[in-house]
Structures are given as C-alpha cells and as structure tokens.
Amino acid sequence: MIENPMIIGNPNDSTITNVMGHCASCNKEIYCGEEYLDFEGDCIHNSTECVKEYVVVHSTQKIAGE
Numbered sequence: 001m002i003e004n005p006m007i008i009g010n011p012n013d014s015t016i017t018n019v020m021g022h023c024a025s026c027n028k029e030i031y032c033g034e035e036y037l038d039f040e041g042d043c044i045h046n047s048t049e050c051v052k053e054y055v056v057v058h059s060t061q062k063i064a065g066e
Helices: 048-057
Strands: 019-022 029-031 036-039 042-045
Touching: 019 042, 042 048
Parallel strands: none
Antiparallel strands: 019 029, 036 042
16 A cells, blocks of 8 residues: 555654754753753753743752751
C-alpha cells in the first residue's frame, strides 16, 4: 500500500524542524530564533513565569536566622 504524505505528514514540515529544544521549566518547545536563557546547560524560556518556576524547583528554601 502506498502512503499519502499529505495525510501522514511531511518530513519537511517547518513545525518539526524549527524546534530547538524544550524549556526545562514548563517543558514547552523552544523554537529557532526565540530568546531563551541557558542555565548550566538547561534551556529556559525568557519569561518571568518560567524563570521563577525553575528557580523554585532547583533551589533549597531556608528560613533566615535558623
């Protein structure tokens, strides 16, 4: 049986090749040309939400004076 590439998908589809990686905070795609932050090899969207979530997850919470 011959597969129809218009139905199955096109390997040259730009949405497939434009993905550079995934955000280590929200796990959404980071696209070529999009600004992101590199934190010791982890890619993070350059947004307040992603940076805040990443810092909270990768930090130890302490109480001052203890």
